């Protein structure tokens with residue numbers, strides 16, 4: 001937008017882009033070119049899938065060319081901030097937006113500067129890009145469920161470890177560990193980075209009801225690290241985060257002069273815990289509609305509301321029915337993964353897929369949600385009906 005002569009300010013409490021670089025940042029190959037990701041943010045390409053069941057049986061699918069990449073998430077943040085700055089965006093690192101009051105033609109944002117001083121600034125539009133916290137749209141869990149939708153929320157914990165002795169088991173693969181011995185209601189992962197670093201993580205969905213005495217994520221991650229013989233490896237970084245989306249994405253995408261983008265409007269997909277390319281997609285789409293709104297000759301609230309509604313509808317259409325189906329499958333799979341039957345079902349599914357499909361097909365299933373590629377026969381398995 002700044003390249004179109006519109007004044008843009010980016011505000012983020014983070015001072016250092018590498019601080020809490022929580023995302024494992026695995027993306028499919030297509031996302032790299034579709035969203036012009038800076039090439040130096042790619043830490044490693046991957047060309048195979050490795051899915052490990054509850055009894056540690058490894059199912060592997062190899063491809064002869066890369067299927068995707070693992071990004072350095074901190075570097076991605078750094079590069080995107082630098083790109084924004086060079087195109088004229090004002091960057092306020094170390095600042096936080098505390099609240100927003102919308103008026104007919106403008107909004108007043110209450111900011112906290114790095115010295116914790118309150119400052120009020122006027123903007124025409126405010127974009128809520130605060131991720132799962134949806135701090136500015138103030139869509140809390142209650143409001144989201146009042147909307148007759150369901151918030152699917154999970155938390156993840158990841159260590160970066162330095163490992164140089166059994167690298168070939170993990171290099172070039174996206175590895176997922178699925179089963180209640182690894183973690184109930186979730187999964188573990190091992191992704192390679194450059195310089196012999198592995199991202200080793202664990203995440204799980206929160207059940208929709210209160211569960212007593214859930215062991216902490218740290219417990220499962222330490223067990224996983226031990227089981228994979230990584231316990232002697234130095235840990236270089238520890239971080240964690242939350243990922244959450246509504247099942248139907250039916251929440252309002254704007255409120256007054258605040259408009260949501262990325263995780264704040266549920267673009268993250270919970271099947272594989274993936275959200276970077278959808279956040280970028282929504283940002284690209286929103287910028288098209290916001291440019292139109294900013295360049296209107298004599299704007300009225302009606303005209304602006306129509307543009308923002310069009311943004312919400314266009315984004316819904318772009319993500320499509322597959323996105324919604326995959327969320328349902330995610331809910332069924334991860335929330336149902338809490339007993340021996342579910343473990344057996346996962347093993348049967350992996351074994352069937354291993355016999356029948358290629359590495360590219362697994363990518364099409366887990367990244368493009370192309371369930372019909374094997375016929376819809378697979379869907380009942382995924383949904384746990386068989």
Ligand SMILES: Cc1cc2nc3c(=O)[nH]c(=O)nc-3n(C[C@H](O)[C@H](O)[C@H](O)COP(=O)(O)OP(=O)(O)OC[C@H]3O[C@@H](n4cnc5c(N)ncnc54)[C@H](O)[C@@H]3O)c2cc1C
Nearest residue numbers: 023024025026097130131156241242262263274275276279
């Ligand atoms: C453990 C984990 C692993 C993941 N792995 C993957 C993966 O492998 N691949 C993938 O594609 N996705 C993955 N994701 C999801 C992905 O990281 C997110 O979907 C993506 O980062 C969403 O981008 P965003 O810009 O909407 O939000 P975020 O990346 O969360 O950015 C929100 C920003 O808003 C800032 N902010 C917060 N509050 C305020 C405020 N009040 N004022 C100003 N700024 C504020 C924050 O500091 C932050 O920089 C993972 C998520 C988690 C939790």
